[in-house]
Structures are given as structure tokens and as C-alpha cells.
Amino acid sequence: MQKKLRSQSWFGKKGKDGLIYRAWMRNQGIPSYEFEGKPIIGICNTWSELTPCNAHFRELAESVKRGISEAGGFPVEFPVMSLGETLMKPTTMLFRNLASMDVEESIRGNPIDGVVLLCGCDKTTPSLLMGACSVDIPTIVVSGGPMLTGKYRGKNIGTTDIWRFADEVKAGVMSQEALNEAEAGLCRSRGHCAVMGTASSMACMVEALGMSLPGNAAIPAVDAGRKVLAQLSGIRIVEMAKEGLKISDILTRKAFENAIKVNAAVGGSTNFVIHLLAIAGRVGTPLTIDDFDIARSSLPLMVNLQPSGQYFMEDFYYAGGLPAVMREISDHLHKDCITVNGRSVGENIGRAENINTEVIASVNAPFKRDSGVIILKGNICPDGAVIKPNAISEQLRKHSGKAVVFENIEEYKERIDDLDLEVDENSVLVLKNVGPKGYPGMPEVGNMGLPKKLLEKGVTDMVRISDGRMSGTGFGTVVLHVSPEAAEGGNFAVIRSGDTIELDIDQRTLNLVVPEEELTRRKQLFRPQADPISRGYAYLYKRHVEQAHLGADLDFLKGGSGSVVTRDSH
Numbered sequence: 001m002q003k004k005l006r007s008q009s010w011f012g013k014k015g016k017d018g019l020i021y022r023a024w025m026r027n028q029g030i031p032s033y034e035f036e037g038k039p040i041i042g043i044c045n046t047w048s049e050l051t052p053c054n055a056h057f058r059e060l061a062e063s064v065k066r067g068i069s070e071a072g073g074f075p076v077e078f079p080v081m082s083l084g085e086t087l088m089k090p091t092t093m094l095f096r097n098l099a100s101m102d103v104e105e106s107i108r109g110n111p112i113d114g115v116v117l118l119c120g121c122d123k124t125t126p127s128l129l130m131g132a133c134s135v136d137i138p139t140i141v142v143s144g145g146p147m148l149t150g151k152y153r154g155k156n157i158g159t160t161d162i163w164r165f166a167d168e169v170k171a172g173v174m175s176q177e178a179l180n181e182a183e184a185g186l187c188r189s190r191g192h193c194a195v196m197g198t199a200s201s202m203a204c205m206v207e208a209l210g211m212s213l214p215g216n217a218a219i220p221a222v223d224a225g226r227k228v229l230a231q232l233s234g235i236r237i238v239e240m241a242k243e244g245l246k247i248s249d250i251l252t253r254k255a256f257e258n259a260i261k262v263n264a265a266v267g268g269s270t271n272f273v274i275h276l277l278a279i280a281g282r283v284g285t286p287l288t289i290d291d292f293d294i295a296r297s298s299l300p301l302m303v304n305l306q307p308s309g310q311y312f313m314e315d316f317y318y319a320g321g322l323p324a325v326m327r328e329i330s331d332h333l334h335k336d337c338i339t340v341n342g343r344s345v346g347e348n349i350g351r352a353e354n355i356n357t358e359v360i361a362s363v364n365a366p367f368k369r370d371s372g373v374i375i376l377k378g379n380i381c382p383d384g385a386v387i388k389p390n391a392i393s394e395q396l397r398k399h400s401g402k403a404v405v406f407e408n409i410e411e412y413k414e415r416i417d418d419l420d421l422e423v424d425e426n427s428v429l430v431l432k433n434v435g436p437k438g439y440p441g442m443p444e445v446g447n448m449g450l451p452k453k454l455l456e457k458g459v460t461d462m463v464r465i466s467d468g469r470m471s472g473t474g475f476g477t478v479v480l481h482v483s484p485e486a487a488e489g490g491n492f493a494v495i496r497s498g499d500t501i502e503l504d505i506d507q508r509t510l511n512l513v514v515p516e517e518e519l520t521r522r523k524q525l526f527r528p529q530a531d532p533i534s535r536g537y538a539y540l541y542k543r544h545v546e547q548a549h550l551g552a553d554l555d556f557l558k559g560g561s562g563s564v565v566t567r568d569s570h
Ligand code: FES
Pocket: 053, 085, 086, 120, 121, 122, 159, 192, 193, 197, 199
């Protein structure tokens, strides 16, 4: 039975108010019958020429519109703040919560019965989903899709190679001319990063949560199948609006558990942790950072994609995409979870095929033993820190070394290549004040480049610890998201160069070997870094952002306010 449409409390009104609502829409040449009982479907668009990964979204929106009209709905496209990872300073993470507020209020305040979220570049997925969760109307996600695989001198390349190229240029192994050539072949088509970085992890996340049609995660942006999926999503959202199938019906605790397992199986980004926690916080589903450490379960890494492996998203699509992975690991999943197409996870993946076991391993012969993320605890990070086990160098799994401390990112940049820096391959690089409050905005600087003098010696990895994040395309023995962050004045804040740090991956521990009395003394002397921010959004953010282990949402944005607007100024 069709539910009462919320848009009718605008367009279905009689008298002056209804006239105003309809008449101004009709100035766009829209006939009145479009408003008569049809589901009005919003298309929440993050198109922007400043978000290159999403620059094709106006075209994608046309396909969604075709589907909406075909199914008897009426599409209305609206823009929201778009977060372009490559251009935006100081870091898009500072603005994830701001964009989510834009999305939330744009959906709630307008006459729409369902919404299609067009998501692509890293933060555009969590920000849109967080905002939509706080309203909770029928919602479906359409991702923009990954770019084609990059090419350089006959080899496949992707975003992950940037880190390698940078180190090779620094070590004098790669020339600037060769780097220019690689740059020209890196981004060959529209779409988001072509590896299992954060954007692809987010696209897998929405599919695993049941928030997109099956197959959404992997179809390349330029493949005709992407437009077909967009059109089918347009058709489906109209049905969802009629059925009243809301986000909260889909995003159950079991759906979050599925997403965590799928992220582990695909070798997804560490950023997944922080974004999923924030999304769960909006829906009100209990989820803690400890829920992410499933590395002791028997779930292996199934997908041979960069940065954990060799292949690219295009290969992933040809191999069967996410449904094939989910079918391989189906014994680990809650197959009864309902998804946006009205079917269960089990029904959606029942006929999925793994076409290429080089790219998607079979569950009996997985790609790697370690998967997911490991949550470390200890006196450096009593609330947790995150490390990606399949990025760790084997010899550093259990490591003790002297800290080389950088109080902020500027100091790191100034000193890291200083030939007089007291550092060797056993040192532990510590970067402070890149957390949610300390930077502010928690930038992706955690996988600090190694000192030039060690790179020249052939060192390729060291233990690195920070309260910041790492690009989903990064790798190495990199401890991230230390909580509480340095700006909060805990033990992490008072680590000094020369202190001994012990990391034990198997025991899940990260400790500072300094007597308790000395730590107490140092903390009494602790003074936070000077705060030059006196106005604007960053001022609000800094005073309300929560710690990384809670998802770094603003405290007053947690939960939702629903879709009902009780006051009306007309
Ligand atoms: Fe947009 Fe990588 S820069 S997804």
C-alpha cells in the first residue's frame, strides 16, 4: 500500500500556501500534474568542477532522472557542498560534518519523498549518508564509479604509486621528467581513484550496508553499465518512496557488521573506521571501535587490489565486483539483511560469480591471511588506535624503538630531511597535533614519508604513529587515529624524542616505556598548542568535534531529527 507522501504537505495544500509552493516550481515549465500525488525524488548532487572525481555527475543525474520519470516519480536535482580530496585545503575531513549538515537540512526542509545520493570522491559518500541518516527518508546511493586504470610506460599505475614515485624521486631513482610522464597517465578518465582507496572503500561500504543496488561499487565511471545502474536506482527509489522503506529499516546492527567484514575482505581503507562510526552514530546503532577488530576471525583478505595487492578497480569489476566477494565470504555475512532493492543480501549475491580468482580469491585459497584493521590499545592510546595489518612489514610486527617526535606537521616537514636528524631504521616516527581538534580536521598525513637519508640507504618502512589519518591508498607500518589525540593532553601529547615505544601487533598493544610518575609530571606541564582560530566553521568544529574513536562527528549532530517539519513560515 502506498504511504502518504510527505511532499503532499507542500504541493497538496489548498489556498495561498499550496499556490506558492506550486506556482514557483511551475516557472521552470513544470506542468501541474507533476505535483499531483507523484513521489517527488531529490537527487542530491555533489557535482563540482573542483571535485574532479565527481565532475561527471550532472550526466549521471540525467540517467537517474530517466529512471525516476519512467517509474512515475518526479525528479528534482539539488546541489550540496562537494568535497574534492585533491584540491581542498586544509583537509576535506574538516568539512565532512559541515557537508553532512547541508545534506540533512536540504533534505528535511524540502518537499521530497525519497532521495538519491550521488557520491564519489572520498568524503562525499560519508557526508551525504550521515546527513541523510539524520532525516531518515527512503534513500539510495549511486556511486560515481572508479577511473580507468592508469598507464605509465606500458605498466598499470594508480594513486598508490604516487607514494612510491615520491620516495623514488627523493632517493634519486626517478627523474622529474619520468614523474611528469607518470602524472599524464595517472588519471585517464572521469571517476574516483582506481584503487581500493577510501572512495572505493566507501562505495563498497554502501553496497555492503545494503544502501545501493548490487554491483554499485565497481562499475567504472565511463562504463555504460554505470548509467544503467543509475537509471535502475531512479526506478527503485520511486518504489521505495511508495513502500516507505527508510534508511533505518536497512541500517541495522547486522548491516554494520556486514560492512565491517566486507571492508576487511576487500582490504578497505582505515578511513572506513571513522566514517562508519559516524554513520552509525547518526542512525543510533550501537557500534564501537572494538567492533572493527575482526582480524582474529578467520576472515581473510580476498581481493588482490592496490594498495594491498596488485590490481585495480577496473579489474575488480571484470572479475565480478563486490557481489562476487560477498558470495565468497557469505558464511561470514548476515544474509537476511534487507537492502534497498527490497531483497535480502543472500538473495542479491546468490547468483554472483567470481570470474577471475587472480583478482578475487576463492575463500578456500585467500589472497592474504591478514585482513581488516587492528585496534591497538595501551598507555599511548587508551581509547584506541588503528593499523592496517596487511600493510605492515613483517619485521615490524613486534618492535621497540626510540621516538623521534614532531610536534606538528610543519616541524615534520622542516626536519625530516635534515641530515643531522637523529634517526635510524629502528626509530619510531611520532607526529602530533594532526588529530580532529589539534590540526584541526585530522588530515591524511599519518603515512609520513621516511627521512631522505634512510631512503637513500634503502629503508622502505618504519613504525610511524600519529593522531591523524592516512590516505586509503597509503601503506606501511603506520599507526593512526591515536585517541585521545595530542591536543587532549594525554600520554601521546607528552611523548619526547628518545622515549622508548613498544608496538606488538599480535598482542594489540602500543605503549610508552616511561615511568608513570614521569608521565604524570609531564602532563602537569602540558600546554596545548596556540589556537589561532577565532571565527567561522573551524571555530565551531574545534569546540564540538569528538575524538576519532567515536567517529569525529560534531557532538550536537549525533542522532537524527527525523523528516517532520512542524513549523511553516508561509
Ligand atoms: Fe577523489 Fe581519490 S581523489 S577519490
